[in-house]
Amino acid sequence: MKHIIIFALLGLLFTSCEKDISEYKNDPRVYFFERATDLTQSRITFRSFSFLLLPLEVTKDTFLIKVKIMGETAPYDRIVRGQRIDSGSTAKAGQHYEFIDGIIPADSITGYLPVVLYRTEDIKDSSVTLNLSIAETKDFKVGVTTDNFFTLSWSDNVVKPGNWDGFISLSAYFGTYSTVKWRFIISVTGVDNFPLQQSGRVPPKDGEYTFAAMNDIKAMVKDALATYNSTHDPDLTDEFGQLVTFP
Numbered sequence: 001m002k003h004i005i006i007f008a009l010l011g012l013l014f015t016s017c018e019k020d021i022s023e024y025k026n027d028p029r030v031y032f033f034e035r036a037t038d039l040t041q042s043r044i045t046f047r048s049f050s051f052l053l054l055p056l057e058v059t060k061d062t063f064l065i066k067v068k069i070m071g072e073t074a075p076y077d078r079i080v081r082g083q084r085i086d087s088g089s090t091a092k093a094g095q096h097y098e099f100i101d102g103i104i105p106a107d108s109i110t111g112y113l114p115v116v117l118y119r120t121e122d123i124k125d126s127s128v129t130l131n132l133s134i135a136e137t138k139d140f141k142v143g144v145t146t147d148n149f150f151t152l153s154w155s156d157n158v159v160k161p162g163n164w165d166g167f168i169s170l171s172a173y174f175g176t177y178s179t180v181k182w183r184f185i186i187s188v189t190g191v192d193n194f195p196l197q198q199s200g201r202v203p204p205k206d207g208e209y210t211f212a213a214m215n216d217i218k219a220m221v222k223d224a225l226a227t228y229n230s231t232h233d234p235d236l237t238d239e240f241g242q243l244v245t246f247p
């Protein structure tokens with residue numbers, strides 16, 4: 001009789017466990033899975049982005065945040081999406097950002113949640129912040145609570161280089177400084193820092209730009225400016241109302 005009772009209890013326990021496992025498999029969830037490349041794969045909950053090195057024509061970009069599922073994979077693509085957390089967020093929906101659907105590909109455990117970031121006038125001298133979490137979709141519920149918070153910060157700021165003016169300076173190649181001019185140079189070259197060789201009699205240090213290199217860069221940005229002006233009306237004008245020119 002004891003053996004019968006034990007087997008009955010084991011049967012109930014097995015049935016209960018089987019039911020729990022089944023419910024878990026049928027309850028797919030997703031969470032942020034940004035991780036550092038260190039040995040412990042530390043959790044990353046913040047990323048920043050700058051439009052500064054992108055061409056002026058680029059007015060938006062899509063930032064991808066890695067996510068991971070809990071539960072079984074599926075033989076079809078599934079939708080993942082973000083949602084704004086109002087507390088601490090300064091970015092405005094529709095003006096600074098937009099959520100679009102991301103995909104967990106078929107038979108995959110990871111994917112990306114996309115956020116479209118907009119390059120607006122007000123982020124040229126400031127930055128905006130978006131706190132976000134996972135939104136529930138038809139395919140997923142929210143996963144790990146500690147991985148359901150992420151922060152994005154982005155801007156389009158420029159700062160006048162410290163070596164623009166002086167005896168050996170960028171002004172010799174680029175002329176008078178303006179924010180619009182500096183932004184244009186960065187968009188053309190993809191560089192936002194030009195350390196200059198201090199003397200032609202001393203070999204340049206690593207990362208320093210020689211006289212010849214800077215003249216090549218000046219020629220590059222002058223050609224780019226001519227191309228820009230030929231396709232835009234009016235010509236490129238700075239924040240002081242002056243036409244952008246190079247020596």
